Amino acid sequence: MFNLSVKAEYALQAIFDLALQKQGVPIKIADIAERQRIPQKFLELILASLKQGGFVESRRGAEGGYLLARPANSILIGDVLRFVENKKSRRRIESPFADLWKQVDENIAEVTDRLSFADLARTWQEKRAKYVADWVI
Secondary structure: OOOOOOOOOOHHHHHHHHHHHOOOEEOOHHHHHHOOOOOHHHHHHHHHHHHHOOEEEOOOOOOOEEEEEEHHHOOEEEHHHHHHHHHOOOOOOOOOOHHHHHHHHHHHHHHOOEEEEEHHHHHHHHHHOOOOOOOOO
């Protein structure tokens, strides 16, 4: 089973949250942390790292916060995963499972490299729209 670090999971959630917001409007860390249920101090570190990676940018001041550094349709999930996980193979090359794990990694990359955060946001919003409660009395 694919194992994702907590840091990578939170990074994906943070960028996803920003992809759902109005483009160009900075979002406060506390708001992202609350919506995504991410500890704020950990989120601060993650967002600082994502800023260095060119995925998000920050604005200072009372109306400041974080926003995507480029459109959500140009940020691939695979790019974020590779950046955050800084994938260096810790598996033994001479393992009987080496070829299997290589295939697993390639298949995961195939999926995550064709899915942008805009795609993910659109799919999520469509899915949620199907389950809107109808409170007709």
